[in-house]
Amino acid sequence: MELADRxxxxxxxxxxxxxxxxxxxxxxxLPFVDSDHFIHQYFLPQEYAIIIPVLAGVTLLCFLSVFIGSVMLKSKKKKA
Known part of the structure; x- marks a missing residue:
């Protein structure tokens, strides 16, 4: 099992x-490379460099909030 974990x-x-x-x-x-260079075909437009991390962060915060809320509700039900 240790080998699989590694x-x-x-x-x-x-x-x-x-x-x-x-x-x-x-x-x-990439912003310092000429826009007609072939390397630009391997990357998304520059706007996505901001959009993707922001959406990922908002999604992560939403999942964490739902998880923490569900744990709090379950622990409150067990006490009652």
Missing amino acids: AVGFLLCCISLSIFTYCTFWVII
């Missing part, structure tokens, strides 16, 4: 590093 952890680290590298290149380096 493999999953390694895979998650590789995926996270890939996403971080892609986003860093997209937001920091």
Whole structure:
């Protein structure tokens, strides 16, 4: 089981590093590259660099709020 946990952890680290590298290149380096360069075909338009993280953050906050609310309601029912 320990080997499977290590493999999953390694895979998650590789995926996270890939996403971080892609986003860093997209937001920091790509604006300094000419707009007619071929590398621009691999990236979304610059507006999505703000829209995607904001939507992800709002979605995460919504799920956390629902989870915390449901846990609080369940614990309140158990006390009564």
